[in-house]
Amino acid sequence: MVVTQLNLELRFQGRKLRGFRCELRRAPRGVLPEALSTTASQVALPVLLSGLGVMTAGLLMNTVQHWPVFVEVKDLLTLVPPLVGLKGNLEMTLASRLSTAANTGQIDDPQEKRRVISSNLALVQVQATVVGLLAATAALLLGAVSREELDVAKVALLCASSALTAFLAAFALGLLMVCIVMGARKLGVNPDNIATPIAASLGDLITLSILALVSSFLYQHRDAWYLAPLACAGLVALTPLWVAVAQQNPPVVNILKFGWLPIVLAMVISSVGGLILSMTAQKQQFQGMAIFTPVMCGVGGNLVAIQTSRVSTFLHIWSTPGVLPLQMKRFCPNPCSTFCTSDTNATSARVLLSLAVPGHLVFFYIIRLAEGPALTLSATFVALYLLAGLLQVAVLLFLAEVTVRLAWRQALDPDNHCIPYLTGLGDLLGTGLLALCFFLDWLLRSREEAAPGPP
Template identity: 20%
Template sequence: MMVDERNTDGFFIRNKSVFVMGLISLIIAAIADLVAGLFLKSMEEYIILIPGMMIMIYSAIGMRGNIFGAMGSRLGTSMHMGTFKMSFKKNSVLRSNIEAAVVLTLSLSAIMGVIGWAVIELFFERTIEPLSFIFISLVGGILAGAIVIVFNIIIAREGYKRDWDVDNITAPLIAAAGDIATVPMIYLATWMVLNTDRIFIDITCILLLVLTVFITVALLKRKVKRKRKMDEAKRIVKQSMPVLTICIFFEIAAGMIVESGTSAVVKYGVLLVLLPAFLNEGNALSGMLTSRLSSMLHIGTMESRKYPNGPAYENFLIIYILATVTFLFIGTAAYIVQPSGLGYGTLMAIVLIAGLLTTTVINFLSYYVAVSAVKFDLDPDDHCIPITSSIMDMVGTAILVTIITMMI
């Protein structure tokens, strides 16, 4: 018995940093996401009026997390390896990541707008003009992306200055910043489409598409002066673009699941408020775990194996504990800020059952994605977070909507 107690004490002491910093960042993220949920509640009219708005909102939220969560993971790894400097000089780690994030935000917002519009045309009876939908995606993406880039830089600066392990805080805080920035910016872009002359919207959309192509091509054709010197921004874009484009389909699938359950979600306002927080916490937990596993694989503190080993299972337990606390907090806070006809017991049952099922998938998916990236000689920071986040957005949404359908 004494051995077990010592092992338990050792587990919490050994992981004090992740429990303290991780839990604080998750709670801060949850509060921010509940604010985003309240903002989403205020968008009910647009959600009902504009076809595919739930697809757009959740795809945009997921894409923001994919781009900037991966950026945060790369910066965290560079800090672990001692290559990070708080510098905006050409070819510095920070500037390269900013350049790549700008190009990926522009190009993927355009791609998401096109694919999203096509999905709405194919699978839903309602319709919307393609340039209008692409405009919402591009303008919302650019404005939200600008906010999240600044936030990412602040986290990197503070983490570097204070010697934090940013793997424990980047994923939840960046995901929350993405949520709280994306929903209002999508709202603003949608308002512009509904209240601005159609010609202006079409011309602006076309100009933004031309600008996106120009900036993307310019970066991909950029050459370095010194031989054997790698252009990090170019590498990030080339390696990230294919996987992030594939991830768009997972994000759109998540949006379609939410869109199909819109009537039930809108009926109980607490569920509409809860949705961004629930999905972001799943996204944040997967991002946190993936960042930790990626860094461990990079620096050699965990081996790539067919089955999870001790360090992996220890991290799984950490995520279960963090998930239980944060999902309890989310459900209770959502019930307080948005009372509805749904009872507290029912709401908490929905949140905890869906949350713990989602966490189980997160643990094993994050491990095997990280290990597979190493096996195929890919950078886990570029591929793991986008893949796990996108799949978890779809899986987490499906689990939550299924539990809601079964219990109300």
């Protein structure tokens, strides 16, 4: 924040009065209200790249779901949405925090920059280790209904695969986020517009690739029973080191103490979406579910993360925690104010909503070309799919406005508390709507086939 200080010298009855000072605040570079064309130009390419990333992840998942480890350990499919969703719980949250710090000038000082970056990266490693183990536990509990017996070796493989995947993906994506935010700051580009979608562009693909490779490695070496428990023990043993590094930064310490609820609840919500995926992916009437799930969930999560990051930065600059600015005084906005006003946040919401259908059409077309005749989908499904994608993004953007205002009114940082909830809801909503699209399409085709032909 750039502050200009004016020292005023006043005289009263011939005596000089000192101590009067006023501050003129000027918005930092990159946070002035953007034109619609500027927002669209900065957002469109990262969103397209992120969509290509999640589309590639979908094609990859359609392949790895037939690998022996995924066939033998069925709970691995349940793990996919919560682990892939970690990009929303951890990396997108990290990107949003760093974007806010960059836009508000908190990391302009080199020494402060090192402290903020190292503490945030250490925090992400702690969160990834804990949430990775919790995701495996949730997958086991959700799959317990259909499991006849509990195989200890499979439980260890599941836990180790989940924890290692979360740890390695968080480390790689965390470093990437730091480079992107620092580079955007130097180039004069708003990091809020590009950091979170780029995190998503590689997040799904990297996470799913690591999960497939790690689980396959442990499955191939399942005779070495000590590997999986040793991996889990090693990650847990490293946790005190990451905690010590994270404690360099007081705001990060606060997140370390009180920031677990959004991440854990988001993981649980995503796990329910994972259960839906696990129950439907290999059924004939849901052919293509594994391909389109990362795309549907990823596009919605990316767009809502951008909006949440932008609104959070807006509040950090123009207000103080606990006090909403004049144009956001209403505690619960109506959908019209979210999308139809001339406000900066409504403008960006319209831009993001307008990208949903064209983006899905592009990704749908590329997937159709990549799969060829192996993927047969009707025009009815395409219409249902586009409608579901538009509905998902509209609901998430509205909820972003509501949750950010709620968090700010409670003096909570939206960067840490809102994105995990919204991306988790995006996973659940996207998976549920996609399954509904496949079911309705199958139901309509069944009725057409059962209908008697013309005499």
